[in-house]
Amino acid sequence: GAVVSQHPSWVICKSGTSVKIECRSLDFQATTMFWYRQFPKQSLMLMATSNEGSKATYEQGVEKDKFLINHASLTLSTLTVTSAHPEDSSFYICSASPTGVGSNQPQHFGDGTRLSIL
Amino acid sequence: GQNIDQPTEMTATEGAIVQINCTYQTSGFNGLFWYQQHAGEAPTFLSYNVLDGLEEKGRFSSFLSRSKGYSYLLLKELQMKDSASYLCAVRDLSGGYNKLIFGAGTRLAVHP
Numbered sequence: 001g002a003v004v005s006q007h008p009s010w011v012i013c014k015s016g017t018s019v020k021i022e023c024r025s026l027d028f029q030a031t032t033m034f035w036y037r038q039f040p041k042q043s044l045m046l047m048a049t050s051n052e053g054s055k056a057t058y059e060q061g062v063e064k065d066k067f068l069i070n071h072a073s074l075t076l077s078t079l080t081v082t083s084a085h086p087e088d089s090s091f092y093i094c095s096a097s098p099t100g101v102g103s104n105q106p107q108h109f110g111d112g113t114r115l116s117i118l
Numbered sequence: 119g120q121n122i123d124q125p126t127e128m129t130a131t132e133g134a135i136v137q138i139n140c141t142y143q144t145s146g147f148n149g150l151f152w153y154q155q156h157a158g159e160a161p162t163f164l165s166y167n168v169l170d171g172l173e174e175k176g177r178f179s180s181f182l183s184r185s186k187g188y189s190y191l192l193l194k195e196l197q198m199k200d201s202a203s204y205l206c207a208v209r210d211l212s213g214g215y216n217k218l219i220f221g222a223g224t225r226l227a228v229h230p
Contacts, residue, residue: 109160
């Protein structure tokens with residue numbers, strides 16, 4: 001079945017550091033990938049939609065200069081948290097569904113990245 | 119805008135049946151998904167409904183009524199491993215592209 005790989009799975013770094021998270025679709029092409037953030041005991045909040053070859057679409061309240069998204073190929077999207085601060089500590093998850101198939105295809109999720117900013 | 123409501127917590131007994139309800143309001147409805155999420159892990163897909171009615175997959179069934187903006191997930195023959203959060207998610211087309219909007223999730227605790 002469709003597999004989405006996310007890397008790294010865990011990051012601990014100092015305040016002010018920029019952190020890059022990768023999301024890869026391993027056995028399918030994805031024109032669109034999605035980035036979510038999840039705080040403890042809360043649900044997934046959509047941050048942005050990553051579009052291959054064009055600018056990402058950000059949800060209301062998400063700073064695009066803070067969370068840089070690049071979708072350079074049909075199998076890779078990256079999220080960079082710039083100048084991370086403790087309040088950015090969270091569980092970041094990406095998802096994707098195969099391009100060109102019907103809308104009943106579910107989004108497949110990566111295993112998530114737990115980001116801790118000291 | 120979008121609004122998705124589901125109960126925060128539920129408890130049930132091993133071997134029993136539990137129904138988790140979800141109500142939603144969205145202007146661009148294009149399907150409803152149920153996901154299971156264990157603590158610290160990514161969500162896994164359970165079921166999908168886009169037309170009214172019941173979809174059955176083994177011990178899990180999901181129902182949709184588009185006119186009522188209502189869905190439920192039914193879990194039968196509960197097992198301890200079913201203790202998890204269950205997320206109702208609506209696929210929304212109102213922004214011009216498909217995106218999944220998640221409810222807050224229902225934490226289900228299965229006890230012996």
